[in-house]
Amino acid sequence: MANLDYAYRRLLNTLGPERVARSEFERMVYSHDFASVPKIALLQWRLYPDFVALPKTSEEVSALVKLSDESLLPITPRGGGTGWYGGSVPNRGGVLFDMRRMNRVVGLDPDGRTVTAEAGVTWKELEDHVESKGFALRTVPLNAIGSTVGGAINSASVGFGGLRGGSLRDSVANLEVILPDGSLLKTAAAADAGGQLADLTPLFLGAEGTLGIITKAVLRLVPKPEVTKPVTYGFAEPAAAARYLKGIVDAGLAPYHAALIDRDHFVFERALRPDSPDPVDLALVAVQGSKDEVSDQEKTLDALAKEYSGTKLPPTVGEGLWRERYNNYSARRLSRGLTISYNLVPLRRLPEAVETALRLRDKLKLNGSVQAHLVDTTTAALQPYVLMDDTKPSGGTALGFVKRMGDAAFKLGGHSMGLGLFLVFNLRKMHGNATGAYSAVKGVFDPRKKINGGKTFEVWTKYPWPGIRAIPPPGMAIGLEVAALLRRAKPTRDRFVRTYEASKGG
Numbered sequence: 001m002a003n004l005d006y007a008y009r010r011l012l013n014t015l016g017p018e019r020v021a022r023s024e025f026e027r028m029v030y031s032h033d034f035a036s037v038p039k040i041a042l043l044q045w046r047l048y049p050d051f052v053a054l055p056k057t058s059e060e061v062s063a064l065v066k067l068s069d070e071s072l073l074p075i076t077p078r079g080g081g082t083g084w085y086g087g088s089v090p091n092r093g094g095v096l097f098d099m100r101r102m103n104r105v106v107g108l109d110p111d112g113r114t115v116t117a118e119a120g121v122t123w124k125e126l127e128d129h130v131e132s133k134g135f136a137l138r139t140v141p142l143n144a145i146g147s148t149v150g151g152a153i154n155s156a157s158v159g160f161g162g163l164r165g166g167s168l169r170d171s172v173a174n175l176e177v178i179l180p181d182g183s184l185l186k187t188a189a190a191a192d193a194g195g196q197l198a199d200l201t202p203l204f205l206g207a208e209g210t211l212g213i214i215t216k217a218v219l220r221l222v223p224k225p226e227v228t229k230p231v232t233y234g235f236a237e238p239a240a241a242a243r244y245l246k247g248i249v250d251a252g253l254a255p256y257h258a259a260l261i262d263r264d265h266f267v268f269e270r271a272l273r274p275d276s277p278d279p280v281d282l283a284l285v286a287v288q289g290s291k292d293e294v295s296d297q298e299k300t301l302d303a304l305a306k307e308y309s310g311t312k313l314p315p316t317v318g319e320g321l322w323r324e325r326y327n328n329y330s331a332r333r334l335s336r337g338l339t340i341s342y343n344l345v346p347l348r349r350l351p352e353a354v355e356t357a358l359r360l361r362d363k364l365k366l367n368g369s370v371q372a373h374l375v376d377t378t379t380a381a382l383q384p385y386v387l388m389d390d391t392k393p394s395g396g397t398a399l400g401f402v403k404r405m406g407d408a409a410f411k412l413g414g415h416s417m418g419l420g421l422f423l424v425f426n427l428r429k430m431h432g433n434a435t436g437a438y439s440a441v442k443g444v445f446d447p448r449k450k451i452n453g454g455k456t457f458e459v460w461t462k463y464p465w466p467g468i469r470a471i472p473p474p475g476m477a478i479g480l481e482v483a484a485l486l487r488r489a490k491p492t493r494d495r496f497v498r499t500y501e502a503s504k505g506g
């Protein structure tokens, strides 16, 4: 490996001093993603990059990727860094590419109904841009403020609009990717929605930055709806709200968004902002269309809610939640940290999945909230979050919840989302014997494993020596299971919110 000072000079020559960082503080900022990582993890991984590079063009990305052949420094691509399982965090230091300076909307083609954006544009910026031109995105990740186009594609993110507009996979028409040898690939011809052999686009959906660096994406658009109206209904328990969500699909309705949020979320919100809604288990549904269409849909949803014993809540509740829809995890301010278990489950089993999440949370004596939303007509996303204080020795044990919840999702016929660095053991559960095929594809694109090496398919440690250079994925599963057991043995819940504590009898 080249000496670090030499590698630094080469980076400076390529990008200039303003777009290369190596200070302790900047490296620390990039040493974790949205979820909390206990300090003990530093024993296993070099989570701090050696350098942070901020490219502005595809040519610069290509030049940086080629430099890695000289320096042998590993590359970690990063968008908003809002993932949860270490995908955008280095495992052996190296050069982290922060893609957020590639933040231009390159152009909107109104006839072809597509928009071309650089990888570092956030979904909120892109949504604002296309809406100002009379169009809308077909789907938008829940975290549109922080999440970037390249990051969401690499995470195969799900979110708003999927029930009506299809998945992100259906949205992406073409990608520009810098491959690990520095060459530039366009994944599809201009007119090819069918995914014939000529179309490599799907290969990069959910690839977690292991096959190349996405620099631009062409996304399909729909006309902007005249009206978007959020409505909310209260239910006696979270599972009843889940039954209502399923009822929406069973009734043949296709709102823009339909989600459930349990009352515990509002207990945390109340502790932070006294003007937040009264704690209640609720369903939030957003309908779109012309004024008449929206009014008809609302009436149908009202009637359906009655069938499921739901009570319509005042319009201000839905309006407030809709305004804040991209901002859902302020509860982390109560505890310093928070972790999320993100899973896809069959819609028919959503009520059971919600009950399982509540049971697991209580069994592990955690403070947390259960939330879910419709992804399409057969699938729901279940994303409970739990609070954790990773500055305390017992804080990291909350990660055991992510493991147990993921196991439960598999049992329910679904799977957990995101492998990154911490959940690689789930790959085999998802794909069985085909797991090797994924590693083989990585081998074709990136034989030296220089981009996000030692993640997603295997778990490298910071030590390059045989015997300890990698953790067998089941070893990670055992570690998280031990965390769950320690958590269970803890005599009491953490005391982040007194009223919550009292309501749970802990």
Ligand SMILES: Cc1cc2nc3c(=O)[nH]c(=O)nc-3n(C[C@H](O)[C@H](O)[C@H](O)COP(=O)(O)OP(=O)(O)OC[C@H]3O[C@@H](n4cnc5c(N)ncnc54)[C@H](O)[C@@H]3O)c2cc1C
Residues within 6 Å of the ligand: 033, 034, 076, 077, 078, 079, 080, 081, 082, 083, 084, 087, 088, 089, 099, 119, 120, 141, 142, 143, 146, 147, 148, 149, 150, 151, 152, 153, 154, 155, 156, 157, 158, 159, 208, 209, 210, 212, 213, 214, 215, 326, 328, 329, 342, 417, 420, 452
């Ligand atoms: C509040 C909140 C809500 C969320 N809601 C959802 C949700 O509804 N659905 C969901 O699926 N996820 C959700 N997530 C998880 C995560 O935010 C999303 O998956 C998000 O789309 C990731 O985008 P990002 O730009 O932050 O990617 P990052 O976290 O920066 O990166 C994710 C992965 O992509 C790679 N990567 C990033 N950019 C590139 C690039 N240009 N080229 C190649 N590889 C790249 C990284 O190496 C990493 O492996 C949420 C997270 C938060 C904090």
